[in-house]
Amino acid sequence: MIGNGLDDVAFAGARRTGAASRDIEVVYLDSDATAREQIHEVLADHSAEMTVTSVATTDAALEAAASTAVTCLVLDPTGLGDIPAPLVSNDRYPVVLYTDATAPDSAATVFDDAETVVRKQGDGQPTFLAEKIVSVVSASADRTESALRDALSGIESRAEANEIAVLLADDGTVHWSSDSVSTFVDRLDDTRRVEGFYDAMATALPDTPGGRRQLQRLRDTPTEPVAVRVPGSDRDQYLLRHGHELPDAAGGLTLVLLRDITETARRDARMALLDLLVEQAQDGLYTLDERGVIDFCNESFAANLGYEPDELCGEHASTVLASGELSKGQATVETLLETPGQESTTADLTFCRKDGTEREVSINYTLIHDEAGNYSGLIGVARDITERCNREREYQEMTERLNLALEGAELGVWDWNPKTNDVTFDERWTGMLGYTTDELEPHYETWADLAHPDDLDRVEQALAELKSGETDLYQSEFRMRTKDGEWRWIRDIGKVFEWNDDGEAIRAVGIHQDITEERKRQDAIERQRDELATLNGVNMLIQDLIHALGGAATRHETAETVCERIVESDLCELAWIGERAGADDRLVPKTVAGDNSDVLDELIVSDGNDQVLCETALVTGAVQTIQDCGDPAEFKQCGAAAREEGFKSAAAIPLVQGNTVHGVLCVYADQPAAFGGRIADSFAVLGKMVGYTLAAVQNRQLLSDDTTLELTFESECPDIPLVSAANAYGCRIEVVESVDTEPTHLLYVSVDHGPPDAVSAHLCSHAEILGSRVVRADDANGIIELQVTETVQSLLLDVGARCRTVVADDGALSITVEASPDADSRAIRDAVSDRVPESTLTAKQECDRTDDILDVETDPRNHLTDRQKEVLRTAFLTGYYAWPRDTNAEQLAERLGIASPTLHQHLRRAQRNLIDAVFDMQ
Secondary structure (H helix, E strand, C coil): CCCCCHHHCCCCCCCCCCHHHCCEEEEEECCCHHHHHHHHHHHHHHCCCEEEEEECCHHHHHHHHHHCCCCEEEECCCCCCCCCHHHHCCCCCCEEEECCCCHHHCCHHHHHHCCEEECCCCCCHHHHHHHHHHHHHHHHHHHHHHHHHHHHHHHHHHCCCCEEEEEECCCCEEEEECCCHHHHCCCCCCCCCCCEHHHHHHHHCCCCHHHHHHHHHHHHCCCCCEEEEECCCCCCEEEEEEEEECCHHHCCCEEEEEEECHHHHHHHHHHHHHHHHHHCCCCEEEEEECCCEEEEECHHHHHHCCCCHHHHCCCEHHHCECCCHHHHHHHHHHHHHCCCCCCEEEEEEEEECCCCCEEEEEEEEEEEECCCCCEEEEEEEEEECHHHHHHHHHHHHHHHHHHHHHHHHCEEEEEEECCCCEEEECHHHHHHCCCCHHHCCCEHHHHHHHECHHHHHHHHHHHHHHHHCCCCCEEEEEEEECCCCCEEEEEEEEEEEEECCCCCEEEEEEEEEECHHHHHHHHHHHHHHHHHHHHHHHHHHHHHHHHHHCCCCCHHHHHHHHHHHHHHCCCCCEEEEEEEECCCCEEEEEEEEECCHHHHHHHCCCCCCCCCHHHHHHHHCCCEEECCCCCCCCCHHHHHHHHHCCCCEEEEEEEEECCEEEEEEEEEECCCCCCCCHHHHHHHHHHHHHHHHHHHHHHHHHHHCCEEEEEEEEECCCCCHHHHHHHHHCCEEEEEEEEECCCCEEEEEEEECCCHHHHHHHHHCCCCEEEEEEEEECCCEEEEEEEECCCHHHHHHHCCEEEEEEEEECCEEEEEEEECCCCCHHHHHHHHHHHCCCCEEEEEEEEECCCCCCCCCCCHHHHCCHHHHHHHHHHHHCCCCCCCCCCCHHHHHHHHCCCHHHHHHHHHHHHHHHHHHHHHHC
């Protein structure tokens, strides 16, 4: 039976007789350096084929044994300590002790495992050691060959006719076979010798997933029984592989026995089919002959159709098939006949019961062939699927309704296996984020990568609770990134529907809903609610400040009250008021309230390219707000300092009186968007109120202080109307009085040494003079009334100053301004420059008050209303009280923009109040 002799075996190490004369690898282990050097030289000189590696430690010996093909280990255990068992106890190489030690002096196991012992002492011992090594290695090779011969002789005694034996190395190399593998295995070229067993099997097996799995099993489990199917031209061949590992002494080979079990497999297949029919006897069983006549059916098949078995046997299949179904069944049989190798298939047919009702039946067809291989009928296994079909139709209808509902509600569906983390996303789920189903991997990590990092931990914790069973229903709202990079808010709801036997969740289903717009509406409502609450607080603050500012006596006291009340209201964390100061007009904080005052320098710093918040408010005169201090694009230079202090939003409110900005109020809050919309409008009102208060305080100080600040401004600009007229006629023009008549002003000027009529006409030629008329005049003097849009006097009142004199003479206009000592000089200079081009400050000094100002108790003018004062002053200046009158009542009423009856009413009431006050004081 064994076709190849042992002489044909070609593998390294199978025959080791005489191997020592060709190649011997020796590892010599000795702690004595002198001995190592001596022995290394003797062994190397003894034979050119002997290679020696000398080491001093057991670790080095282990490393050498692992990295080289060692054929003999020589060692002296003296001084080595514990010797590892793997070093001396293995079948790879023999061990020779070269020592004077005895067994009790060292580890006894070393002596037990040693092949022989050579004593160190004595002449000629090194040479004797070399000869001993050659002898031991040769004996080891002889034992290997003997063990291999014993194994092969055992194979011959048990081999069978349908079996082949093959000796394989670990890599599948064929070292010996009892017959030609190529002849034994179909689909192999029997003219070629098989040298690689697994390569040959890869050629024989089909290149399909199943064939590749069979080949992998052959490789991975060389000693386990494995059945493989080798496709053939006529029929498939079935082989059963058994493997046996041979002793290490036989070269570490594997004995493989291949048995042809093709006939057994076919018989087993038929028996399995019969067993299947028996197992499924609860289903309907029947057979048809080649004509389609029922020659057998079981009780279940007949009963399902309302018959007895003997009523159906002998009847044609068309008897129990619904109209049109016979051709469908015949087409199925024809398909099987035209498909070699396929002997069974399944088809769904409609059967007609004896009572006329119809049933849906699933039929598994298996063809029957006679001994000649001709078609002789079929076996049918019938299962009533009527209820299943009904459920499928209901399920389909329900699915369609559900899809319509999901589409209407714009809901996406996910199906997740928490154990494998596989997830199925439907088209609506992926479409919410701008993807198609093909663009997203069906895995949990896909979802996790799209979720917002700030929300992920919270949502994964909720999913973990669902997965562990801590909660029955998972609900969460979080943000997800769309394909375009935007963030959308998602409401996610899910539930576990299936658990395995170990209590692990293996299926959870849920829905996704885009709630971005809903969140926007909700956020807007919350912002509106917060804004209303803040607005209410701001309005209460303003009311509180109205009462508190009434008693403020100085600018500093006013600013201090405002900042402290704002911080005390808990609306803001920091409040400060800044004003222009110094030659460079830099913004300087004058009053601060709050715990963060030490960061003011960083909050108002500017690099000269971008104005910070407070600077912009001063320049524009409008409220400036920052809704998000974390946005560098919005809150440039002072953003970093604001964020470090925990500020979330800020506002700069100009303190405005008329056209004058007295300073800026800056406030900072620890809530985002704290100064939006109506709140900013309320703070704008607060800024105007504070600006008005600052001007009023300065005006009160101006009237009550014993000393005043006097500033003189001059301009030689010839385009100034008063300068132009004075130069044209060589006269002196001085402003006598101004009256605010809203929306314009009346300005009364005296003309000395010049023609009033000509001067009036000259002044009226200037665009800024709306109207001009001579009120009183003689040959070289007179009073002229001018109607203008704005006056220096009105602007100075807004900054807490008053104009003492305005004179145009000798080609220049000179303006003397009086203010309180702590007045804002820069604001006064701006007010003058706004009306008088090319003006410069020529003098600034503090003076003792020279005029006698009546106090509230003694000044009768305090008994007049502002409107009454305006009417009386205008009447006096226009010569209404002169005789004969320079201005009549109709002209005076026209100048004041009121009707004559209204004029007379104001005059009568003003005169009565003034006379009453005079006589009351007397």
